[in-house]
Amino acid sequence: MEPQNVNKGDRNKIYFLIIVIAALIGTNGYLFFKDRQQGERLVTVSTEKDKLRLEVEKIEVELDKVNALNLDLNDKLVDEQKLARQKIAELKLALEKGEITQAELDKAQTQIEELKTFIKNYNDQIIQLQKENIFLKTARDSLENSVKSANDKANNLASENSNLNAKVKVAAALKAQNAEIIAFRTKSSGKKIEVTKSSTAEKLSVRFTVTPNELAEKGHHNIFLRVFDPAGNLLANENNRFEADGQEMQFTHSVFINYNNDSSTYTIDWANPKPFIKGIYTVILYTDGTTMGKAQLELR
Known part of the structure; x- marks a missing residue:
């Protein structure tokens, strides 16, 4: 097939x-x-x-x-x-x-x-x-420490200088010696007669000798008197003010003296605007912001 x-x-x-x-x-x-x-x-x-x-x-x-x-x-x-x-x-x-x-x-x-x-x-x-x-912080801190140290030294020096000035001021201050007060009245002839009775006293006469001080500045010094009566009252005008011993005070009378560091004797007369009273009168003298001396007188 x-x-x-x-x-x-x-x-x-x-x-x-x-x-x-x-x-x-x-x-x-x-x-x-x-x-x-x-x-x-x-x-x-x-x-x-x-x-x-x-x-x-x-x-x-x-x-x-x-x-x-x-x-x-x-x-x-x-x-x-x-x-x-x-x-x-x-x-x-x-x-x-x-x-x-x-x-x-x-x-x-x-x-x-x-x-x-x-x-x-x-x-x-x-x-x-x-x-x-x-670095800047370190430098700043160092500078701040230096400034603080310098300020501390300056403050210490200022304090020492202030203390030294205070000591010099004290050392250079005028001091009164043999300070005494007598009361007197003035006769019609002008002659001053010393008295001891308050009834006959017209003025107080403050006599003192300034201790010789080579540190004291020669020339005029303003002397301030503060007079206290037997009752302890300050006899002063409200407007009469000065500074002494670190405080403001009232004064009775002030007068300039010429200081020559020669043991001179000074006399300051003050007339009481009020009649004198029996008792002890106290006179404190000041100059250049410090106390010079003190004297007292008893009136019968």
Whole structure:
């Protein structure tokens, strides 16, 4: 029995089907590998984005550390930090995009490397600023200590000088010796007659010799008298005031004497505007802010 012959048209259909099947297999294979590569690329891009985000966050942390130091940054450093934070904000925004090309990733990587370099230089400047601040603080503290020490010395010297001046003032003060008081009345002829009775007394005459003192200033010295009656009342005008022994006081009478350091004797007369009374009258003399001496007289 002879085999049946396959006609030429059927043979061509078979060849065509074989080619179509082969083409489909090839296309499916291409699409499979393409999808696989695309998936791998997406995974790679996502990983790179996460890595870049981490790098940006590290840079931001470095800037935050600088702010935590509370340093007094100069205008240049402040402006540089503002620019860096602006660039960080732009990078964060770019990396948050749903889709990003490799070119954009490469650009972001370059910008991050530039920021890393900036942060290193910025931190170097901050470290230098800290060193300068420590140096300035040390210098300031040293200066403050020197000023305090100088002020203490000045205050001590001022105190010593004040004490010395006070001692010199005391040493240079005029002192009365052999001070005595007499009462007298004046006759019609002008002659002074010493009396001992209060009823006949018109004035008191205070006589004293100034002790020689080389430290005392020669020339005029204002002598102040304070007169107390037997009852202890100060006989003085309300407006007559002076300072002596560190306080303000009223005085009865004052007069200038010319001191020449020659043991001269001085006499000061005082008229009582009121009648004298029986008892002891006390006169205290002052000059140059210190007490000179004291004398008393009893009137019968």
